[in-house]
Structure formats: C-alpha cells, structure tokens
Amino acid sequence: MDEPIITVKGISKKYHIGNPLPPRQERKILRRLLSPFRAFQGMGMPFTAPQEKEFWALKDISFDVYKGERLGIIGRNGAGKTTLLKILSRLVYPTEGEARIRGRVTTLFGVGTGFNGNMTGRNNVYLDATLHGLSRQEIDARFDEIVEFSGVGKFIDTPVKCYSNGMQSRLAFAVAAFLDPDILMLDEVLSVGDMAFQQKCLQKMEGLTSAGRTIFLVSHSMESIMRFCEKVLWLEEGQVVEFGVAKDVTTSYSKRMLKLQASYKAQPGIERSRTTPVGQTPPRDIPQAPGAELLSFEVLDAEHQPKEIFFRHEQINIETKFRVLRQDIPLVVSVHIIKDNVHVMTTHCSKTIQEEINTVWIGKTNIPADFLNTGDYSFSIAIVTPARPKWQHVYLEKIVSLKVVEAYNPDRIFSGEYRGVVRPQFPWEYIKISQE
Amino acid sequence: MLGFLWTFARPLAMLAVFTLLKKLSRADLFNTIPYGLYLYSGIIFWFYFIEAVTSTQRSIASDAGLIKRIYYPRLITPMVPVIARLYGLLLSLIPLFILMFYYHVYPGWRILLLPVVILQAMVLSLGLGTLFAALSLVKKDYENFLSLIIYIGIFISPVIYAPAMIPQRALFFYYMNPAAGMLLAFRSCWFTDFPFPFWQFLYSCIASVLFLIIGTTMFRKAEMYFSDSL
Numbered sequence: 052m053d054e055p056i057i058t059v060k061g062i063s064k065k066y067h068i069g070n071p072l073p074p075r076q077e078r079k080i081l082r083r084l085l086s087p088f089r090a091f092q093g094m095g096m097p098f099t100a101p102q103e104k105e106f107w108a109l110k111d112i113s114f115d116v117y118k119g120e121r122l123g124i125i126g127r128n129g130a131g132k133t134t135l136l137k138i139l140s141r142l143v144y145p146t147e148g149e150a151r152i153r154g155r156v157t158t159l160f161g162v163g164t165g166f167n168g169n170m171t172g173r174n175n176v177y178l179d180a181t182l183h184g185l186s187r188q189e190i191d192a193r194f195d196e197i198v199e200f201s202g203v204g205k206f207i208d209t210p211v212k213c214y215s216n217g218m219q220s221r222l223a224f225a226v227a228a229f230l231d232p233d234i235l236m237l238d239e240v241l242s243v244g245d246m247a248f249q250q251k252c253l254q255k256m257e258g259l260t261s262a263g264r265t266i267f268l269v270s271h272s273m274e275s276i277m278r279f280c281e282k283v284l285w286l287e288e289g290q291v292v293e294f295g296v297a298k299d300v301t302t303s304y305s306k307r308m309l310k311l312q313a314s315y316k317a318q319p320g321i322e323r324s325r326t327t328p329v330g331q332t333p334p335r336d337i338p339q340a341p342g343a344e345l346l347s348f349e350v351l352d353a354e355h356q357p358k359e360i361f362f363r364h365e366q367i368n369i370e371t372k373f374r375v376l377r378q379d380i381p382l383v384v385s386v387h388i389i390k391d392n393v394h395v396m397t398t399h400c401s402k403t404i405q406e407e408i409n410t411v412w413i414g415k416t417n418i419p420a421d422f423l424n425t426g427d428y429s430f431s432i433a434i435v436t437p438a439r440p441k442w443q444h445v446y447l448e449k450i451v452s453l454k455v456v457e458a459y460n461p462d463r464i465f466s467g468e469y470r471g472v473v474r475p476q477f478p479w480e481y482i483k484i485s486q487e
Numbered sequence: 488m489l490g491f492l493w494t495f496a497r498p499l500a501m502l503a504v505f506t507l508l509k510k511l512s513r514a515d516l517f518n519t520i521p522y523g524l525y526l527y528s529g530i531i532f533w534f535y536f537i538e539a540v541t542s543t544q545r546s547i548a549s550d551a552g553l554i555k556r557i558y559y560p561r562l563i564t565p566m567v568p569v570i571a572r573l574y575g576l577l578l579s580l581i582p583l584f585i586l587m588f589y590y591h592v593y594p595g596w597r598i599l600l601l602p603v604v605i606l607q608a609m610v611l612s613l614g615l616g617t618l619f620a621a622l623s624l625v626k627k628d629y630e631n632f633l634s635l636i637i638y639i640g641i642f643i644s645p646v647i648y649a650p651a652m653i654p655q656r657a658l659f660f661y662y663m664n665p666a667a668g669m670l671l672a673f674r675s676c677w678f679t680d681f682p683f684p685f686w687q688f689l690y691s692c693i694a695s696v697l698f699l700i701i702g703t704t705m706f707r708k709a710e711m712y713f714s715d716s717l
Contacts, residue, residue: 066715080625080712084705137714141558144711156558165556182559 054153055115056234056265057139062148064109064134064289108134109289111148116267116282118233121260123280123297124269125304131289132269133160136236139267154233154265157183159223159240166219168212172203175211176226183230193229200255201225202248221248228255235259236267241275253279253459273309274425277301277360278459298358305359305454311427313357315348315450341444342380343434346372346411350430350453362458363474364420371414373434373445380436381405382444384414387431389449395428395472403437423455424474494578498530505647517651520678521590524583529646531579532673535572536608536666537637542568543616544623544633547713554713561710562703565620569613573605587677595679604672607692611665614698621702621709624716645670662687665694 109131116122124132137143139150140158166175176197180190198207201222203214211219224240235256241249256279260266270276276283276297283300285292293300305311351368352358361367371384385399398416406412429449436442505526509516518525543565547554550564587593615633622629641647644666653661661667668687675683 077625080709081622084621084625084708142555143714158556160556165552167552178553179557182553182557184559 056118056153057116058151059112059114059139060149060151062109062112062135062138062145062150063107064131064138064143065105065146066108067105107289109138109145109286112286112289112291113148114284114291114294116265118265119260119263120282121256121266121268121280123276123283124267124286125271125273125276125283125300126286126292127308130286132286133238134289135286136160136238136267136269139234140236152234155184156234156236157227157230157232158236158238159227160238166211166223169210171210172198172207172214172222176207176222179226180230183232185230193231197222197225197229200229200251217245217248224252228252228259232264234265234267236269238269239271241268241270241272250463257459273301273305273360273454274456277362277456298360302359309359309427309454311359311452311454313350313359313451313453315432315447317345317347340377342375342377342436342442343382343444344374344376345432345434345445345447346374348372348430348432348447348451350451358453360454360456363423363425363455364458366420367418367423367453369416369418369430371432371434372411373414374411375404375406375408376444378405378408380442381438383435383437385433385435386416387433388418389429389431390424390426390472393472419475421476422473424469424471425455425457427452427454491578494575495582498527498534498579499582501530502527515652516648518649520592520674520681524586524590524592524678525649525674526647527583527586528674528677529670531576531583532608532670533641533644533646533666534579535576536612536669537640538575539569539572539609539612540615540619541633541637542572543612544619544630546616547620547624561713562617562706565613565617565706569609569616573609576605583677592678592680594677597676597679597683600672600683601676604669604676604688607672607688607695608669610699611669611691611695614695614700614702617702617706618698619702621705624709624712640664640666662690665691665698667691669695 112131112135124135126132134143136158138145139152140156141152142158166172167178170178173194176194177187177190180193181187185193198204201218201224203218203222206214206218211222214222220240224237227235227237237256241252253275256266256268266279268275268280280297282295283297283304284294285300285304293303302313306313347370349357349370350361351370352361352365353368355368369386371386373384375382381403382405383399383403385397387397388395400414400416404412430451430453431448432445432450433443433447434445436444502523506523508514509522516522516525542549546564546568547561553559554561554564619629619633623633643661644664650658650661650667650671668684668689668691671681671684672688672691675681
C-alpha cells in the first residue's frame with residue numbers, strides 16, 4: 052500500500068493532425084534510427100517543406116494509483132482517456148514524461164476486439180494469453196473458465212469473424228479478466244454486451260479487486276463509475292481537471308458536464324422575487340409587494356452536503372430557505388419534481404406559515420430512500436399564498452437537478468431498467484392459500 | 488485443395504523452365520554438378536531467404552492488430568516468419584531427395600554443417616528484415632527499395648548459374664553479396680563433389696551478424712513509433 056503500483060509523472064503526448072508522421076518528425080526518427088550509422092544519413096530525405104499542425108492529446112498528466120484501487124477515468128470524447136490507457140499499457144510512447152508501472156497490465160479496448168478473424172476463438176484465446184506472458188499450462192488451466200464466462204460455448208472452434216460483436220466482446224472480456232493481470236484496464240467495455248453480461252463483468256471485477264488487483268475503468272456512464280470506482284480522474288482536452296475521491300470528482304463533473312446542480316443560492320439584488328398572480332386574478336387584486344423571498348434551495352445527502360448524484364437507497368433531503376416579507380398573508384412552500392418533462396409530483400406542507408416580516412425560515416422535507424427511479428430529476432420551487440386568489444411570490448423552474456443511480460448489487464432480481472417515473476418500495480408478501 | 492504440394496510448385500516450375508532454357512540455348516552455366524540439382528537446391532534456399540526477408544519486413548504491418556492492442560517484446564513479430572518459413576524449406580527438400588536419388592549424388596560429412604548454414608540464412612534474413620521493417624515504417628520508399636534488391640538478387644547470386652561464369656576481376660565484388668557464400672555453402676552441405684566456399688561463407692556469417700546488429704538496433708529504436716504510424 053505504501054508504494055504506488057502506477058506512478059505517472061508529467062506525461063504528455065503530441066500528435067500531428069493529418070499525418071501521423073509529418074516530414075519533420077520523419078526526419079527526426081530517421082536521424083535517430085541511423086544515428087550510429089551516419090554514412091546512411093540523407094537517404095530518402097523529403098524535399099517538401101514541413102507543414103505541421105500538432106496537438107497535444109495529453110498534457111502534463113501526473114497521478115499515483117495504489118494496489119487494489121479502482122480508478123475511474125471520465126471526460127468527453129477526445130479528452131485523452133484512451134491515449135492515457137495506451138501509454139500505460141506501453142502501446143504508445145509518451146512525447147514527454149514517464150510512467151512507472153509495477154506489475155503486469157492487461158488492457159481491453161472497447162472498440163474492436165482485435166481478434167484475428169480467420170482464427171478460431173480457441174486459437175485467439177491462446178494467442179492473446181501467450182502474448183500476455185502465460186504458459187501453455189496456465190492457459191489450459193483457465194481455458195474452460197474463460198469459455199464458460201464468455202458464454203461462447205460451442206462456437207469456440209468457429210472462426211471469430213463469424214461471431215457477433217457481442218460474442219467477440221464477451222470473449223475478449225473473459226480473456227482479459229482471467230489472465231489475472233496485476234492491473235486491468237477497461238476502456239468503454241461495459242457498454243457492450245447485454246445487462247446480464249454487464250452484471251457478470253462487474254461481479255468479476257469486484258472479485259478481482261478484492262483479490263488485490265488494480266482496475267482502471269474508462270466510462271461515459273456516471274452510473275458505472277459511481278458504482279464501481281473509489282477514485283476518479285477527470286480529463287478534459289488532455290489535462291487533468293480533477294483527481295480524487297469518486298464522490299467529489301463525479302459531483303463536479305456532473306455539475307459541469309451533465310448540468311446537474313444540487314444547490315441554488317439567490318444572489319442578493321439580482322433574483323428579486325416578483326409576485327405574480329396565477330390564473331384569472333383581476334388586476335386590482337395583484338398584491339403590491341411579494342410575500343416572501345427565496346434565499347436558497349438545495350438537495351442534500353445524509354451528511355447535509357449538497358450532492359448531485361444519489362444512490363437509490365439514499366434519502367434525498369430538500370431544504371428551502373426563505374425570508375418572509377409580508378405578515379398579512381399565509382405562505383406555502385411547494386416543490387415540484389420533474390423527470391423527462393413529466394411532472395412527477397408536487398409536494399408541500401399541509402399547513403401554511405404566517406410570520407413576522409424579515410424572519411428567515413427553512414422549509415425541510417425529504418424524499419425517502421428507494422422512492423425515485425434511476426435517472427435525472429429536476430426540481431422547481433414555488434412560494435405561494437394558497438388563499439383565493441392564489442398568489443405566486445416565487446416560482447423558479449428546474450433550478451435544482453440531480454441524478455439517481457443504482458448501487459451495484461449482485462443479488463438484484465431484475466438487471467434491467469425499471470419503467471416508470473418513480474419506483475417506490477411497497478410492502479409485499481406472499482400468502483400461501485392452498486396446497487395441492 | 489492440394490495443400491502443401493503448392494510449396495513445391497514454384498521451385499519445380501522454375502526448375503522446368505530453366506532446365507528447358509539451358510537445353511535449348513545449349514548455354515554453359517559452368518556447373519560442376521548436374522544442373523537440375525544445382526538449380527533446384529539454389530532455388531529452394533533462395534526462396535526461403537527472400538520470403539523470410541519480405542515477410543519479416545511486412546510483419547509489423549500485418550500484425551498491426553496485435554501491436555496496437557497488446558504489449559509484448561516486439562522482436563517476436565519479425566522472428567516469426569524467419570522460423571515459420573523453415574517449414575516450407577523442409578518440405579521443398581522432398582523433391583531434392585528425389586533428384587539426388589535420380590542423379591546418384593549423395594551428401595558426405597559436410598551435411599553436418601547444414602544447421603550452421605541455415606542459421607546463417609536465418610540471421611541474415613532477420614537482420615535485413617528488421618532493418619527494412621524499421622526504415623519502411625518511416626518511409627515507404629525503403630519497402631520498394633527492398634523489393635528491387637530482391638528482384639535483382641536472383642541474377643546477381645549463384646542461383647541459376649555458377650560463379651565460375653563471372654569474370655575473375657569481378658568475382659571480388661560478386662562475393663560481396665552475402666547471399667553468395669550462403670547459397671554455395673548450402674549446396675556444399677548436400678553434394679560431396681561441391682567444394683565448401685570457406686572464405687565466402689565466413690564473410691557471409693560476419694555480414695549476417697553485422698546486419699542483425701544494425702537491423703535489430705534500428706528496430707528497437709523504431710518500436711516506439713509503431714503504434715503511432717500503423
């Protein structure tokens with residue numbers, strides 16, 4: 052635990068747009084290749100003037116990973132995630148910097164398994180495993196497990212080109228997982244395969260980490276990252292935006308990328324509440340001054356911290372802070388919950404509040420655990436006077452949003468998505484009424 | 488499917504054509520042993536050599552799928568064809584045995600040197616192959632250059648004619664070709680009457696080792712650009 056299994060120090064990778072090896076680079080390589088044999092220099096040198104457009108796929112990346120950690124790597128397409136994995140698996144050399152890896156790495160890239168299509172599944176498994184440094188006996192010992200796990204079954208002796216994409220990916224994952232590497236890197240591999248297989252993969256990965264293996268997981272799915280990783284590296288345009296505990300990084304990522312926002316704070320003077328009538332209120336009934344002013348609106352976790360991503364088994368606390376501006380009218384704070392443009396529900400206290408001017412109050416409620424379904428939910432806030440005519444002092448639409456994800460649970464009955472905007476846990480029982 | 492029989496097709500066809508040409512033209516190719524034996528033994532070894540070199544040079548491109556996916560010592564890739572092509576050479580020996588039986592020519596003690604000669608050919612193929620694999624990674628010109636050398640090679644090496652045909656003055660330059668000593672030594676292993684070209688073979692061995700050192704050094708340096716340029 053004291054020494055990191057992977058140390059990445061200032062890694063940068065430069066690519067050239069259009070031509071992987073532009074003239075200037077070409078000459079540089081030729082010079083390097085021929086350096087002890089100077090007599091050959093000048094052979095085949097290009098005459099065209101170099102026109103180079105370069106871009107840095109990675110710029111000055113540094114981080115440490117310790118044994119048994121599960122590191123998630125997130126970021127937009129082209130953020131450099133795959134390039135980083137390629138460098139760490141020694142497939143690509145960094146332009147600058149160095150990485151120290153203490154252990155055997157197996158990397159599985161999601162796009163294209165790279166199997167030789169003309170060879171049978173069996174031969175591909177043996178080839179891959181051999182190149183990863185396993186002896187024939189070691190492969191023999193694992194072969195049945197690999198086939199069993201992949202579910203390829205009797206097709207193992209069929210050329211891989213006849214496999215479906217799913218079968219290829221499953222076989223590739225099985226090989227990678229059963230090679231028993233010290234470090235397993237998975238690049239977008241969970242997006243292939245059906246839900247049942249994904250569950251199986253997660254379970255296998257769980258097993259590997261408990262056996263002390265280190266796992267890298269590149270994924271666009273916040274859900275997989277949240278479920279599985281302890282630490283997260285967030286890359287954007289080849290640079291580290293954030294590296295740290297999964298919860299913190301995913302939170303800021305969700306804020307920036309998924310436009311999720313757990314906390315709304317009114318800016319003094321800017322978000323002045325204006326009271327508007329609702330419905331067919333005659334003009335003369337419009338109140339002169341609003342009855343309340345919103346100060347903040349937040350969704351909080353059990354530790355009272357604003358949070359954008361909740362597990363389904365967590366209770367979501369909602370707090371509304373407001374200042375009373377009028378004493379003569381009753382007020383009600385109501386919260387609207389919206390999912391996919393469906394108004395899921397409206398909730399408010401059954402009593403109204405009528406208090407002194409300039410007192411500050413917090414309206415508290417919570418959504419119980421195991422109530423919402425998985426997905427994105429938005430929250431709107433309204434402070435109204437319910438008495439006729441209904442006055443709306445504050446109404447801010449979808450100012451807070453969060454994502455509900457499912458925690459990894461191997462014992463789930465159904466592995467797929469549940470339908471419905473909510474998914475409350477109702478009490479259920481079976482009663483035996485007869486015995487035949 | 489005729490399968491492995493195709494391995495013989497090319498050398499046997501060449502044997503037929505050149506034997507016919509020689510007969511029709513009544514050309515003197517300065518052979519001291521039956522022409523069929525001289526030609527066939529030369530052709531099979533030459534084919535082994537050039538196939539090993541070209542597939543070694545191409546091995547990086549043809550194994551791109553693996554190279555981009557798995558890290559392993561990259562020198563394995565060019566070594567594979569050098570070893571794998573030995574199988575073809577082994578099969579081509581069957582017609583050679585038949586020819587030897589037909590001409591009543593049998594190997595003497597020098598057959599024991601055969602592994603050394605084959606090893607030298609492997610080293611030379613690997614050296615040249617890795618050298619051009621590394622260079623053609625950077626510039627495709629080198630690939631064309633190699634095929635030109637190989638195309639000319641059969642005419643400037645003792646494959647279809649004996650070196651005795653070459654004028655004395657030019658022989659020094661003729662033997663600068665490391666394949667010359669290699670081909671002559673190969674025949675000497677099989678045929679008792681064929682003298683062993685000691686100096687030429689020694690030169691071939693030294694040149695092969697040099698090529699191997701240069702080739703693998705450049706290959707090792709080029710390794711870091713494989714993934715970028717495939």
